[in-house]
Structure formats: C-alpha cells, structure tokens
Amino acid sequence: MKIKFFRTIWWKLLVSYLCLILITTVISYILTTATFRTIRIKERQMEIEIRVERIARIIGELCKEDEKIENIKGNFNEIARISGIPLQMLNPEGKVVAFSRSSHPKFRQIKNINLQPFEMRKLREGKKFSYTQYYGENRKKLYYYICPIYREGNFKGSLVTAVPLGLSRGFAIMLLNSVLIATIIAFILAVFLSRSFTRPIRRMGEAAQSMAHGDFTKKMKLSRKDELGFLADAFDEMSSQLKRNIESRMKLMGDISHDLSTPLTTIQAIAEAICDGVIDTEEGRKKYLESILNQTRRLSFLINDITELSKFEAGEVKINKTLFDVVEPIQRAVESAGFLAGKKEIQIEISIEDEKLQALGDMEKILKAIQNLINNAVQHNPPGTKIRISATKEKEKVLFSVEDNGQGIPEEEIENIFNRFHKVDKARTSGASRSGLGLAIVEEILKAHGEEISVTSSQQGSRFFFYLPYLDPASADVFLDK
Ligand SMILES: Nc1ncnc2c1ncn2[C@@H]1O[C@H](COP(=O)(O)OP(=O)(O)O)[C@@H](O)[C@H]1O
Ligand SMILES: [Mg+2]
Structure with a gap:
C-alpha cells in the first residue's frame, strides 16, 4: 500500500521535530540577547563613568587655580579625541564651552545642554548623576553621564557624555548567525532521526504485506535493543510460527485426504465389481459387502475423530465438570x-x-x-x-x-x-x-x-x-x- 507522503509517520515526526526546534531556537535567541544586552549595558556604563571621571580629574588638574575652564579648550579637544567618547565641557554656569567632534549625532543636536538648577546644585556639591533618554524611530537608548570638574575644592565646571547603549549591530548579527547555524544542524539531524525511527516500521509493514501474500521469507532482523527491536523480534517469531502452522495444516490436510481416500477407493472398486457382475456367487457378494461395511465403519470413525478434534481446536467443546x-x-x-x-x-x-x-x-x-x-x-x-x-x-x-x-x-x-x-x-x-x-x-x-x-x-x-x-x-x- 502506498501511503501519501503527508500522511506518513515520518512526515508527522519531522514536522513535530521542526516545530520543537523552531520554538526552542526563538526562545533561546530572545533570552540570550536579553541577557547579553543587560550585561553589556552594565559594563559599558561602568566603563564610561570611570573614563569620564578620570578625564574630569585631568582637566581639573590642568586648569590653574584662578583660570577659567574656557582657557583649556585646546587641551580638552585633544583629550576628548584620545578618549574616543563624545564629550561636552560646561562652565560653572552650565553653558557649553567645548564639545568633541566625534560626538554622537543626537549629542551634537543638544550641544546647548540645559541643566536644571537642581542639577547644577548637585554638581556644585560634587555629586555625579546620570539619566537615560530614548531617541529615534527604534527608540534607542542614549545614556547621559554628568560629572563635576574640581580644582582643589573649587567648582570649575562639568563634563557631560551621551552614548548609545545596547548590543552592537555586529554582535547581534553574529549571535543570529550562530543561532541559524545551530538550527540548520538541528534540522538535518531531525531529518535523519525521524527517518531512522520510521524505517523499521516501514520494513515491518513490507514484511507483513509479503506475509499476507504467503511469502514468509522476509524477516525483519533488526539489531536494535529498544522497543522497535523487541517488536521486530516478536514479528519474526510470529512469522516463523505462522509458517510452521500453515505447513502443519497442509500436512494435516494431506493426511486427512489420504486416510479418507483409501477406504473410498476400496468401496468404489468393490461396488464396481458387483455392478459389473464379476462376483457371481452369493457367498462372494456377502464377503465383499462385509468389506464395504468395514470400510464405511472406518470412514465414520475417522470423520467422527476429525470432527471431535476440530471442535477442540476451535474451542467449541464445553467441559461439564x-x-x-x-x-x-x-x-x-x-x-x-x-x-x-x-x-x-x-x-x-x-x-x-x-x-x-x-x-x-x-x-x-x-x-x-x-x-x-x-x-x-x-x-x-x-x-x-x-x-x-x-x-x-x-x-x-x-x-x-x-x-x-x-x-x-x-x-x-x-x-x-x-x-x-x-x-x-x-x-x-x-x-x-x-x-x-x-x-x-x-x-x-x-x-x-x-x-x-x-x-x-x-x-x-x-x-x-x-x-x-x-x-x-x-x-x-x-x-x-x-
Ligand atoms: N498401548 C499401546 N501399545 C503400543 N503402541 C501404542 C499404544 N498406544 C498407542 N500406541 C501407538 O501410538 C500410535 C498413535 O495412537 P493413536 O493416536 O490412538 O492412533 P491409532 O490408534 O489410530 O493408530 C499408534 O499407532 C500406536 O503405534
Ligand atoms: Mg488409537
């Protein structure tokens, strides 16, 4: 029998495997990216804070006691370039006096950063602070960090940075690639695995089909030790048993017909002889008729025994104890x-x-x-x-x-x-x-x-x-x- 491809167990097994793989992949991708993003953001925040504080200290040391922060604009540009992060320098009144060229596009737009009076107060007290803003269509995070510049206890101004946080595009693509490769490998494995599961079932079906057509030579002979192996062994055993049964039935039929035909042949021969008038004496006829009687008795015994035995085999005999x-x-x-x-x-x-x-x-x-x-x-x-x-x-x-x-x-x-x-x-x-x-x-x-x-x-x-x-x-x- 030909089974339609979409109805085969192989196909159903494969589809279930694929669905499982897909669900697992998507979930693990989402979880991995979320974890990586959180770790990466934390690391980057710490790194930026340390850098900005260090730069604020250097600028503070460069600025002489009675000098205004605007005077060291040149030094600031140099330091900002080396540091590799976008920076803005504000004077004690909160006005931007310098900003680095490598600033983030968003950061450039806000070069006239307006700090609130309470924020200025915090800075004057020597406190640092940070906040996050979202920007653009993708709602990307921009992390602001503001830190005061001091020279021997004198508030000289402040340093502001704004950097985008999150996973870099390259990293996200790399992660996606690895997930895709793993998914493809899992898909290929699923194809082989589902095939290896259904192959013995297929073979069993073929063997059963040949058995139905009277061919008992096909054996499963699976060398597996699992449930399928057990089933195949049981199947082979059943096919051998069935073969033996059929052979013994055939022999039984042969024996029965032989035992039935012998007395019938004798009866026929005697009856023919009587009909043809070969036996002409009364005595001879009596002898032959007795022989016919004996053969019919034999036949009746035989048929009784066969009937009795077949009743036992069919389970029709009731035992009244x-x-x-x-x-x-x-x-x-x-x-x-x-x-x-x-x-x-x-x-x-x-x-x-x-x-x-x-x-x-x-x-x-x-x-x-x-x-x-x-x-x-x-x-x-x-x-x-x-x-x-x-x-x-x-x-x-x-x-x-x-x-x-x-x-x-x-x-x-x-x-x-x-x-x-x-x-x-x-x-x-x-x-x-x-x-x-x-x-x-x-x-x-x-x-x-x-x-x-x-x-x-x-x-x-x-x-x-x-x-x-x-x-x-x-x-x-x-x-x-x-
Ligand atoms: N008491 C016995 N002494 C010797 N042979 C026996 C005896 N009982 C059974 N047999 C042997 O066992 C065979 C099978 O017996 P049975 O099934 O009754 O068949 P049948 O008597 O029709 O030949 C007999 O043919 C006979 O050779
Ligand atoms: Mg006997």
Missing part, C-alpha cells in the same frame, strides 16, 4: 472394548481400591479418553496381552492408568504418538477404528481439564496415565454449588 464415581467410565469403556479384546484373547483387568472413589471432571469426555487408551492397548498389541486399568487416590488427586504387557512403543516414537495422524506401524492401517487421532483426542480432553496425559513404555509394555482432581464428598457439595 461433575463429581463422578471412577468405576463408571472404567467399566463402560471395558465393556465397549470387550468384543474386540475377546476376539484377540486379551484379558482386561480392573483394579479400583475404593469402589466409592470419586473424581472431578466431565465423565463422558473421560470415558472417551479411557476408551481410546483401552482400544490402543487392544489394537496395538499381540493376542494374549494383558491390560490392567486402575484408579487410585494419590495425595489430592485421582490417578487413572491403562497398562499393558504388550510390545511397547519404540523410544524414538514416544514423542510423536500424540501428533495427529501419527501411526508407529504404518503398514497396519486396516483396523477399523484406527485414525491416528486417538491419542491427540485424549491429549485435548485432558488439556481441557487442565491436566495432561503421560506415557512410559518399554519392551515389557506401555503405561498411559493421567490425574484428575479429587474432592472429598463432604466438601464437594459446597464446591459444585458455586
């Missing part, structure tokens, strides 16, 4: 296997220590499990084998066991016998109730009870056993009422 006498399902199962066992001269022995022993479970399902186990013991062992079925109380559980002294199951086969359609002796497929699903159904029944089936086997025989919860009949009523 009751407290039942263990004797009942065991006796019923032995009775149903009696005919076949008798034919093979197989003895079945029931061993229940306490006739009143009860277990908690779905009796009909447990009956089915015991039936399957007894059928197996009868079917897969030679004539003359003995089978022993027992139920005993063990701790807080009831132990059911179906034991035979037959041929046993080869060790390497034990782990496979519970697999669907697995038959140890594949050649012997003639048994009417052989579907290869018997043990798989037993396993599902016990799983539904929260229990499991176990097996031990040797050349002396096999033993299948499982547990069910035991309930003391006295407390059982309370439990079951709940």
Whole structure:
C-alpha cells in the first residue's frame, strides 16, 4: 500500500521535530540577547563613568587655580579625541564651552545642554548623576553621564557624555548567525532521526504485506535493543510460527485426504465389481459387502475423530465438570472394548481400591479418553496381552492408568504418538477404528481439564496415565454449588 507522503509517520515526526526546534531556537535567541544586552549595558556604563571621571580629574588638574575652564579648550579637544567618547565641557554656569567632534549625532543636536538648577546644585556639591533618554524611530537608548570638574575644592565646571547603549549591530548579527547555524544542524539531524525511527516500521509493514501474500521469507532482523527491536523480534517469531502452522495444516490436510481416500477407493472398486457382475456367487457378494461395511465403519470413525478434534481446536467443546464415581467410565469403556479384546484373547483387568472413589471432571469426555487408551492397548498389541486399568487416590488427586504387557512403543516414537495422524506401524492401517487421532483426542480432553496425559513404555509394555482432581464428598457439595 502506498501511503501519501503527508500522511506518513515520518512526515508527522519531522514536522513535530521542526516545530520543537523552531520554538526552542526563538526562545533561546530572545533570552540570550536579553541577557547579553543587560550585561553589556552594565559594563559599558561602568566603563564610561570611570573614563569620564578620570578625564574630569585631568582637566581639573590642568586648569590653574584662578583660570577659567574656557582657557583649556585646546587641551580638552585633544583629550576628548584620545578618549574616543563624545564629550561636552560646561562652565560653572552650565553653558557649553567645548564639545568633541566625534560626538554622537543626537549629542551634537543638544550641544546647548540645559541643566536644571537642581542639577547644577548637585554638581556644585560634587555629586555625579546620570539619566537615560530614548531617541529615534527604534527608540534607542542614549545614556547621559554628568560629572563635576574640581580644582582643589573649587567648582570649575562639568563634563557631560551621551552614548548609545545596547548590543552592537555586529554582535547581534553574529549571535543570529550562530543561532541559524545551530538550527540548520538541528534540522538535518531531525531529518535523519525521524527517518531512522520510521524505517523499521516501514520494513515491518513490507514484511507483513509479503506475509499476507504467503511469502514468509522476509524477516525483519533488526539489531536494535529498544522497543522497535523487541517488536521486530516478536514479528519474526510470529512469522516463523505462522509458517510452521500453515505447513502443519497442509500436512494435516494431506493426511486427512489420504486416510479418507483409501477406504473410498476400496468401496468404489468393490461396488464396481458387483455392478459389473464379476462376483457371481452369493457367498462372494456377502464377503465383499462385509468389506464395504468395514470400510464405511472406518470412514465414520475417522470423520467422527476429525470432527471431535476440530471442535477442540476451535474451542467449541464445553467441559461439564461433575463429581463422578471412577468405576463408571472404567467399566463402560471395558465393556465397549470387550468384543474386540475377546476376539484377540486379551484379558482386561480392573483394579479400583475404593469402589466409592470419586473424581472431578466431565465423565463422558473421560470415558472417551479411557476408551481410546483401552482400544490402543487392544489394537496395538499381540493376542494374549494383558491390560490392567486402575484408579487410585494419590495425595489430592485421582490417578487413572491403562497398562499393558504388550510390545511397547519404540523410544524414538514416544514423542510423536500424540501428533495427529501419527501411526508407529504404518503398514497396519486396516483396523477399523484406527485414525491416528486417538491419542491427540485424549491429549485435548485432558488439556481441557487442565491436566495432561503421560506415557512410559518399554519392551515389557506401555503405561498411559493421567490425574484428575479429587474432592472429598463432604466438601464437594459446597464446591459444585458455586
Ligand atoms: N498401548 C499401546 N501399545 C503400543 N503402541 C501404542 C499404544 N498406544 C498407542 N500406541 C501407538 O501410538 C500410535 C498413535 O495412537 P493413536 O493416536 O490412538 O492412533 P491409532 O490408534 O489410530 O493408530 C499408534 O499407532 C500406536 O503405534
Ligand atoms: Mg488409537
């Protein structure tokens, strides 16, 4: 699926990064300039005050005791030029007697500076003072500093300076440049970062898409240790699991169709032979009809087992737990296997220590499990084998066991016998109730009870056993009422 560029997570992530960067940059630029400006103004004020006071002292020393300040105009011009700051010199009456050429444009306009009487008083008392004025369209600050000139206690006049305060243009541009460079670097990083975040998501989408088309070869294989890495690992695991599931389903389908087609082919062949009149004797016809009956029985067993197993897998089987006498399902199962066992001269022995022993479970399902186990013991062992079925109380559980002294199951086969359609002796497929699903159904029944089936086997025989919860009949009523 093609996602529109403006709808991609990458784009959304990038836009959020960019907005964040922009906001942070603007705020930090404003804060930095404000801080720099304050520091710079303070420094400059101090520097100007020191310079002006020093010049006032020098002028004071140059001016003789009875001399007027106007007489040292020449010296003043020289000093003002060297000092590099705009200066004005006022006589004791507050009239401008000299001003430096390098004065600020604004300062030049106000060369006839008018000091107020109270300001003149302050100067005469030897006090310095300053004030700030704004000028021009940009409302720039102009800082005035006024300081008296003294010669041995005599007030000779005063010195005035006016300088613009604030960050210089060069400095502001430099600051702006650095901020711009940092922003561009952050932008480039944001592009790469957002890309690196969304790339694995994209790859995951592509892998999922190929999976949807039946291709399980695409793996994420991200070597990341974060949440995305975890997600990718889980995804790969899921894809392998799905592949295994699909393969086992395919095998199951193959097995089912094979097991269904064998009896059908036999039935078809016999029916054709009868139709064609190949079998002409009554005896022969009877023999073949019996064979048809056997094959249909086999088919019906197989279909029943498949239906039962698929119900378990679909979670449609309901377990109705009751407290039942263990004797009942065991006796019923032995009775149903009696005919076949008798034919093979197989003895079945029931061993229940306490006739009143009860277990908690779905009796009909447990009956089915015991039936399957007894059928197996009868079917897969030679004539003359003995089978022993027992139920005993063990701790807080009831132990059911179906034991035979037959041929046993080869060790390497034990782990496979519970697999669907697995038959140890594949050649012997003639048994009417052989579907290869018997043990798989037993396993599902016990799983539904929260229990499991176990097996031990040797050349002396096999033993299948499982547990069910035991309930003391006295407390059982309370439990079951709940
Ligand atoms: N009591 C037993 N003695 C020997 N082999 C057994 C016994 N029970 C089960 N098996 C082996 O386990 C296989 C699987 O059993 P099951 O799932 O019931 O399938 P089926 O009985 O239809 O072959 C059997 O084919 C058989 O080889
Ligand atoms: Mg079986």
